Amino acid sequence: MKFTGKVWKFGDNVNTDEILAARYLVTVDPEEMGQHLMEDIRPGFSGMVAPGDIIVAGENFGCGSSREHAPLAIKGAGISAVVAAGYARIFYRNAFNMGLPIFESPQAAAALEEGAEIEIDADTGTVTDLGSGEVYRSQPVPPFMQDLIRAGGLINYLTGQSVG
Amino acid sequence: MGMTIAEKILAAHCGRESVRPGEIIMARIDLALANDITAPLAIKTFGEVGTERVFDREKIALVCDHFAPNKDIRSAEQCKTVRDFAGVQGIKYFFDVGTMGIEHALLPEQGIVLPGDLAIGADSHTCTYGALGAFSTGVGSTDLAAAMISGQAWFRVPRTIRFLYRGSRQKWVGGKDLILFTIGKIGVDGANYAAMEFTGEAIDNLSMDGRFTMANMAIEAGAKTGIFPPDRVTEEYVKGRARREYTIYHSDPDAEYAETIEIDVSGIEPVVAYPHLPSNVRPVREAKGVRIDQAVIGSCTNGRIEDLRQAASVLKGRKVSPKVRTLIFPGTQQIYLEAVREGLVEIFVEAGAAFSTPTCGPCLGGHMGILAAGERAVATTNRNFIGRMGHPESEVYLSGPAVAAASAIAGELVHPDDVVGREN
Numbered sequence: 001m002k003f004t005g006k007v008w009k010f011g012d013n014v015n016t017d018e019i020l021a022a023r024y025l026v027t028v029d030p031e032e033m034g035q036h037l038m039e040d041i042r043p044g045f046s047g048m049v050a051p052g053d054i055i056v057a058g059e060n061f062g063c064g065s066s067r068e069h070a071p072l073a074i075k076g077a078g079i080s081a082v083v084a085a086g087y088a089r090i091f092y093r094n095a096f097n098m099g100l101p102i103f104e105s106p107q108a109a110a111a112l113e114e115g116a117e118i119e120i121d122a123d124t125g126t127v128t129d130l131g132s133g134e135v136y137r138s139q140p141v142p143p144f145m146q147d148l149i150r151a152g153g154l155i156n157y158l159t160g161q162s163v164g
Numbered sequence: 165m166g167m168t169i170a171e172k173i174l175a176a177h178c179g180r181e182s183v184r185p186g187e188i189i190m191a192r193i194d195l196a197l198a199n200d201i202t203a204p205l206a207i208k209t210f211g212e213v214g215t216e217r218v219f220d221r222e223k224i225a226l227v228c229d230h231f232a233p234n235k236d237i238r239s240a241e242q243c244k245t246v247r248d249f250a251g252v253q254g255i256k257y258f259f260d261v262g263t264m265g266i267e268h269a270l271l272p273e274q275g276i277v278l279p280g281d282l283a284i285g286a287d288s289h290t291c292t293y294g295a296l297g298a299f300s301t302g303v304g305s306t307d308l309a310a311a312m313i314s315g316q317a318w319f320r321v322p323r324t325i326r327f328l329y330r331g332s333r334q335k336w337v338g339g340k341d342l343i344l345f346t347i348g349k350i351g352v353d354g355a356n357y358a359a360m361e362f363t364g365e366a367i368d369n370l371s372m373d374g375r376f377t378m379a380n381m382a383i384e385a386g387a388k389t390g391i392f393p394p395d396r397v398t399e400e401y402v403k404g405r406a407r408r409e410y411t412i413y414h415s416d417p418d419a420e421y422a423e424t425i426e427i428d429v430s431g432i433e434p435v436v437a438y439p440h441l442p443s444n445v446r447p448v449r450e451a452k453g454v455r456i457d458q459a460v461i462g463s464c465t466n467g468r469i470e471d472l473r474q475a476a477s478v479l480k481g482r483k484v485s486p487k488v489r490t491l492i493f494p495g496t497q498q499i500y501l502e503a504v505r506e507g508l509v510e511i512f513v514e515a516g517a518a519f520s521t522p523t524c525g526p527c528l529g530g531h532m533g534i535l536a537a538g539e540r541a542v543a544t545t546n547r548n549f550i551g552r553m554g555h556p557e558s559e560v561y562l563s564g565p566a567v568a569a570a571s572a573i574a575g576e577l578v579h580p581d582d583v584v585g586r587e588n
Contacts, residue, residue, distance in 0.1 A: 090302050094303075098306070
């Protein structure tokens with residue numbers, strides 16, 4: 001399972017209020033949430049994202065509220081994966097439950113720059129900068145978790161449905 | 165090898181003699197909680213799975229508190245979704261306008277969550293119940309839906325960091341100052357994945373309300389839960405509220421801690437957390453001259469009766485600055501009633517403050533006190549992230565109730581002594 005896209009770079013402690021402000025918690029529609037992704041810290045962000053792009057951030061990504069709307073908004077905006085130096089606990093769990101693949105790599109988070117084209121290999125747990133050829137280590141995603149991501153999240157995985 | 169309180173509660177709920185940090189367990193839960201923002205997603209998931217009934221209608225709490233009383237048509241629809249689901253499922257602990265309070269003030273007050281419980285909630289501040297000696301933690305809506313279906317949830321047993329508070333607190337220094345000081349010391353991810361255990365002589369004489377404030381903000385250090393050893397203060401609080409049996413757990417003398425952090429509270433002064441992280445903590449004296457447009461006293465962090473009493477002791481006989489919109493939110497209807505009976509509401513209104521029905525409203529920039537661009541608030545809430553209380557160019561300074569009330573009077577951040585005087 002591979003993810004290829006352009007890097008959008010964010011700093012440390014990107015919190016769930018910044019990912020999706022509370023004023024948009026009046027919907028259960030991921031696409032609508034995606035239209036407001038990172039709006040307060042990067043106005044117009046969702047309009048700049050191309051499908052498949054990847055967010056690269058620093059420490060403690062997703063800290064704050066338990067809102068599952070945060071990983072849903074990231075998916076809804078078309079982001080294919082997140083690479084960060086580290087994650088807040090609740091977000092980490094919510095991301096996989098929502099079928100959003102996330103990777104921990106302090107090296108990649110420090111080195112990668114905005115606009116870089118990268119490829120993430122979930123089987124080997126590596127992040128490759130396609131421009132420089134530099135390879136960064138993360139953790140492989142186990143096969144069942146890849147199935148879960150393909151299914152679109154925990155519930156679809158458990159009930160055997162798939163989403164388009 | 166001994167166990168910590170957190171480990172004992174988790175072991176008891178998965179039918180084991182003992183558990184160790186890092187182990188992954190499936191455990192039965194005593195309570196699953198959601199609110200009008202997170203419940204709709206969980207209810208959607210519940211429907212997708214196709215289960216007909218919740219596992220136990222007496223172990224689920226649904227509270228419409230965030231955008232309630234309904235702030236607009238869409239939030240009205242969300243509350244209606246929750247209300248309808250609660251009706252169909254016969255959820256025993258469903259709270260709507262009139263009985264509703266801010267969930268983390270309400271559930272302990274009503275004796276719905278008790279010492280020794282394992283509780284999860286689709287709200288990050290679910291960690292509040294650790295003040296009772298319970299293990300409680302925030303989860304997403306999907307985990308919550310799974311728990312509503314099965315009565316179970318999986319957990320990775322957290323390591324425990326012990327905090328030892330020594331010395332005696334200065335006047336005006338409460339639970340909020342202690343927890344902000346602690347977060348300032350360890351950072352917003354200083355306890356990521358860990359259980360924080362709050363102990364020491366400076367905690368022994370802290371009231372339940374002060375303990376709820378501290379446990380509530382454990383999440384702001386990234387913690388899975390913040391837990392207090394139950395003592396006579398806990399027993400006194402629970403007595404008369406509990407509607408079922410509960411179990412008191414204590415950490416063993418030879419329990420293993422990942423770390424012990426000692427904090428001498430004697431030198432801690434009332435503090436504020438500068439924007440935009442709860443860890444940007446400084447003594448309020450250093451913030452003198454920071455002008456404010458709004459003061460918010462309330463929330464799941466500081467909306468309990470002791471908080472209102474402290475605010476009233478500062479506001480009594482004084483007027484808030486005409487330039488500061490002062491909003492006071494009691495945590496629950498019971499607290500509202502106590503505030504009326506004790507004459508606190510009269511003090512607030514005479515001081516020029518607005519006194520509201522309970523709601524999470526302004527804390528998360530929902531409604532009832534949104535900030536415009538360039539505006540600044542002092543708030544007894546728990547987060548000061550960018551855009552948390554409104555416009556992305558507004559600012560929130562976090563504090564305890566005494567600092568917020570004093571600052572409302574002064575029109576700028578001040579130490580309560582500067583308003584009340586040292587003699588009082």
